Amino acid sequence: MGDPVSEVQVGAEELGPAVIRALATAGFEPRLGRPGEPVDDCLVLPDRVFVTAAMVRAFVMACPPSPGVYRLRLPHGPLADWTGPLAGVDRSPAGLAFDLFLVRGPGPNGASFADLRERLVKWAEPVEVAPGGRIEPLHLSRPGPPRHCLDLPRAERLIADVSHWVHLVWLNQLLPWARLAEHWRARPLVDAMISRLARDPVDGRVRRNRIGQGCDIHPTAWVEGSVLGDGVTLGPFVSVRDSILGDSVELTEHTRVKRCCVGKGCRSLPDSTFIGCTFYPGSSLASFMLRDSLIGRRSFLTSGLVMWPEGIDQTIQVEVDGQERDTGRWVLGSAAGHGCTLGTLGPRAVLAPGRALPNGCVLAMRPEDGILKAPDRVDAGRPHVCAGGRAVLVGEALPDWRPPETEDLQADPGALP
Amino acid sequence: MKAYIYRTGTVLSPFGDDVADAQVLNQSLAECQRRACRATGLSWERIDRPDQATEFPCLLVPDRLYFSVKALTDFLAQARKHPDREACLALARCTSTDYALPLQDVRRLDWDGADPRVAYDLWLVRRGPLPADPAEVRTALADRCQPLTVPMREIDIPVRLPVLDQQARSYKFPITSTVCCDVSHWTHLLWLAHLSFGIGWLEHLRTHKVKSALSLLGALARRGVDKWKILADLNVVGRGCDIHPTAYLEASILADGVQVGAGACIRNSIIGPDVIVSDHARVINSVVGQGCQLTENYFLLHSLCYPGSILGNPKTQMAVIGRDVFLSGWTSLLDAKFVGDVQVVHQGRPASSERSFLACCIGHRAVLGARVLIHAGREIPNDLMMVSRPEDVISRVPADLPPHTPVVPEGGTLVPLSGRRHRDE
Numbered sequence: 004m005g006d007p008v009s010e011v012q013v014g015a016e017e018l019g020p021a022v023i024r025a026l027a028t029a030g031f032e033p034r035l036g037r038p039g040e041p042v043d044d045c046l047v048l049p050d051r052v053f054v055t056a057a058m059v060r061a062f063v064m065a066c067p068p069s070p071g072v073y074r075l076r077l078p079h080g081p082l083a084d085w086t087g088p089l090a091g092v093d094r095s096p097a098g099l100a101f102d103l104f105l106v107r108g109p110g111p112n113g114a115s116f117a118d119l120r121e122r123l124v125k126w127a128e129p130v131e132v133a134p135g136g137r138i139e140p141l142h143l144s145r146p147g148p149p150r151h152c153l154d155l156p157r158a159e160r161l162i163a164d165v166s167h168w169v170h171l172v173w174l175n176q177l178l179p180w181a182r183l184a185e186h187w188r189a190r191p192l193v194d195a196m197i198s199r200l201a202r203d204p205v206d207g208r209v210r211r212n213r214i215g216q217g218c219d220i221h222p223t224a225w226v227e228g229s230v231l232g233d234g235v236t237l238g239p240f241v242s243v244r245d246s247i248l249g250d251s252v253e254l255t256e257h258t259r260v261k262r263c264c265v266g267k268g269c270r271s272l273p274d275s276t277f278i279g280c281t282f283y284p285g286s287s288l289a290s291f292m293l294r295d296s297l298i299g300r301r302s303f304l305t306s307g308l309v310m311w312p313e314g315i316d317q318t319i320q321v322e323v324d325g326q327e328r329d330t331g332r333w334v335l336g337s338a339a340g341h342g343c344t345l346g347t348l349g350p351r352a353v354l355a356p357g358r359a360l361p362n363g364c365v366l367a368m369r370p371e372d373g374i375l376k377a378p379d380r381v382d383a384g385r386p387h388v389c390a391g392g393r394a395v396l397v398g399e400a401l402p403d404w405r406p407p408e409t410e411d412l413q414a415d416p417g418a419l420p
Numbered sequence: 421m422k423a424y425i426y427r428t429g430t431v432l433s434p435f436g437d438d439v440a441d442a443q444v445l446n447q448s449l450a451e452c453q454r455r456a457c458r459a460t461g462l463s464w465e466r467i468d469r470p471d472q473a474t475e476f477p478c479l480l481v482p483d484r485l486y487f488s489v490k491a492l493t494d495f496l497a498q499a500r501k502h503p504d505r506e507a508c509l510a511l512a513r514c515t516s517t518d519y520a521l522p523l524q525d526v527r528r529l530d531w532d533g534a535d536p537r538v539a540y541d542l543w544l545v546r547r548g549p550l551p552a553d554p555a556e557v558r559t560a561l562a563d564r565c566q567p568l569t570v571p572m573r574e575i576d577i578p579v580r581l582p583v584l585d586q587q588a589r590s591y592k593f594p595i596t597s598t599v600c601c602d603v604s605h606w607t608h609l610l611w612l613a614h615l616s617f618g619i620g621w622l623e624h625l626r627t628h629k630v631k632s633a634l635s636l637l638g639a640l641a642r643r644g645v646d647k648w649k650i651l652a653d654l655n656v657v658g659r660g661c662d663i664h665p666t667a668y669l670e671a672s673i674l675a676d677g678v679q680v681g682a683g684a685c686i687r688n689s690i691i692g693p694d695v696i697v698s699d700h701a702r703v704i705n706s707v708v709g710q711g712c713q714l715t716e717n718y719f720l721l722h723s724l725c726y727p728g729s730i731l732g733n734p735k736t737q738m739a740v741i742g743r744d745v746f747l748s749g750w751t752s753l754l755d756a757k758f759v760g761d762v763q764v765v766h767q768g769r770p771a772s773s774e775r776s777f778l779a780c781c782i783g784h785r786a787v788l789g790a791r792v793l794i795h796a797g798r799e800i801p802n803d804l805m806m807v808s809r810p811e812d813v814i815s816r817v818p819a820d821l822p823p824h825t826p827v828v829p830e831g832g833t834l835v836p837l838s839g840r841r842h843r844d845e
Contacts, residue, residue, distance in 0.1 A: 227682070349828075352812050364823070
């Protein structure tokens with residue numbers, strides 16, 4: 004996409020403001036550092052690290068009070084597995100060390116940020132912070148047996164190193180739950196009341212939705228465990244679960260959204276289904292099924308495009324700095340940059356998992372794959388095929404072909420499958 | 421009395437399974453036979469040759485004959501009225517006998533006359549000897565055992581079919597629990613799955629009379645006389661099921677440990693243990709085996725799934741899915757023939773299924789990962805793995821694609837449409 008990392012979409016906002024808000028909530032005064040400036044008594048993190056307020060608080064609490072430099076280490080587990088692949092972290096048998104440092108007392112300085120990081124890493128003592136929360140098994144669409152599951156962490160303490168588009172997809176799948184947990188933690192009395200009133204866990208998640216002002220929700224629409232911005236419109240039979248919808252999002256009838264983050268002003272077309280996707284603001288979206296994908300700003304996604312999300316016999320690879328790298332995931336869609344128009348690729352063509360389309364990409368179908376020219380005359384009851392962009396009689400286009408829709412196997416046993 | 425179930429050596433294609441292992445009503449055909457025998461107080465024994473039957477009188481049944489509890493009960497009740505008579509089971513021709521009749525190896529009696537009947541190879545034999553060869557049983561017993569017609573009741577529900585050849589067509593869907601079927605082709609499993617709704621429910625009502633009556637009264641009291649609301653209340657839900665409040669169940673039987681996601685819909689179906697019906701998946705008039713996983717938005721209609729499959733294509737209709745199959749999101753199973761009936765292969769030869777709408781049968785452990793179309797009536801062999809052709813998958817996206825210029829797929833990558841036209845010219 005070519006955006007600075009601080010402007011990538013996290014939830015319904017940009018990463019920079021989201022982290023600044025988290026730091027402010029945790030009691031820190033955020034400030035942009037300058038090269039050569041000493042980092043004394045402060046928290047240091049690069050702009051590509053996303054962290055929630057709960058994680059910052061837990062890290063600070065876990066650090067010893069004595070002067071020194073401390074570095075957050077996430078133990079191996081579902082959260083590390085979820086956001087860790089391809090991330091710019093230091094890996095060890097004990098866990099993943101993120102570039103989040105707490106400096107107590109005098110700290111180092113560096114001529115450049117790389118220099119500063121090198122010194123911080125050298126001085127730092129790792130401090131382990133477990134994400135807590137709970138785990139939800141996600142059943143994967145992958146050949147079995149056995150049935151394959153992925154552990155989805157439901158934690159308020161989140162941290163991610165956003166250095167590839169896949170991290171945005173993965174992080175945004177975790178955010179709706181974390182955002183709601185943050186919200187209700189700040190309102191313990193109301194939360195306790197909801198717990199008493201809720202008939203069952205699902206009812207509890209419905210009561211804990213955050214609905215913005217001026218939302219227009221059809222009575223048949225279902226919203227569960229989600230955050231809706233101001234002015235959101237949900238049409239008939241829309242389902243929104245575990246998702247964040249930005250301001251002025253419009254989901255038309257029969258749209259299904261699960262574990263998604265939808266940017267401001269996006270609009271879905273009817274009967275669309277999105278699972279685990281991130282959409283930048285201002286896009287028009289339609290798909291029979293789009294999974295674990297990322298769509299840039301002001302793009303148009305049509306139903307005809309198939310972004311294949313399944314690795315049948317191997318885990319999915321993505322391109323990192325010109326090289327294919329393994330994500331370790333069996334289910335992952337693709338990414339499209341800003342201002343894309345994503346039409347159908349043709350009757351069989353699909354986009355392989357883990358591909359990234361650049362900004363302004365316009366996907367179209369080859370002319371010969373569709374019927375461009377209607378026949379001048381139609382022989383009623385005689386089968387036609389698509390050939391060279393036209394509907395042509397089977398006998399003319401393919402003299403030896405017996406279309407299975409009309410074949411007679413008994414008359415021609417040689418055509419047996 | 422004892423029931424002898426003799427082996428016929430029938431193997432169902434494309435599965436290669438012995439017919440006794442065929443999936444009927446979410447259990448094997450052999451288990452269905454044993455259950456019917458137990459329910460009617462018969463002991464049973466599986467024998468390799470018919471002449472191994474030693475106790476008389478006895479029932480002699482081929483291993484490929486499905487008979488419901490009700491059919492066997494009524495046959496035995498009729499037989500008791502004629503204590504010295506040898507007999508075979510016959511059903512008067514009706515919608516339910518016709519429903520699964522194509523390709524069955526049964527005798528059609530007085531077919532064009534006033535009293536058409538279907539005679540099945542379920543024999544009540546009072547004396548030996550019996551032939552050693554299963555193929556000779558019918559010849560040896562047909563004259564001795566006169567057909568004994570079992571009374572049956574059924575409800576026929578008219579169903580409209582899509583218009584073909586400018587003709588509006590329809591068929592009758594029978595609801596009955598008096599069913600027999602000579603299972604020798606995968607289409608019989610499919611048709612038995614369709615009939616399972618009536619068999620399963622009526623057997624359940626018969627075995628749980630008080631509970632069923634109370635459920636019905638409760639539904640009437642809560643919902644009034646609106647049939648849809650009553651049907652929505654009439655479900656059998658096993659232990660440990662996890663059903664989202666927005667899911668809709670209607671007249672279905674769910675075994676233990678079934679998970680039903682948000683917005684899912686299950687109607688008139690039988691769902692095996694530990695099945696996962698994901699969000700917004702729909703299952704209608706189908707039988708789903710143990711441990712299947714139906715992914716989000718999946719649509720299963722009038723189909724049979726063996727256990728353990730993971731299914732995710734947009735729509736499966738009138739199909740039989742084998743054990744541990746994986747069906748990816750874009751595989752399409754065609755299920756209509758525009759001219760004539762769907763033809764299938766039976767005993768190595770093409771044969772008419774006598775249906776215009778019928779999909780295919782997918783063998784065990786098949787993995788269909790490509791965006792392929794499978795034509796109606798075809799058999800996909802066991803263990804087939806279909807993947808996409810390289811030219812169909814865009815696996816390389818050039819970094820220097822020109823923005824705001826249409827690009828099209830070619831050779832597994834994307835090329836500008838304008839340059840391609842120029843080159844073609």
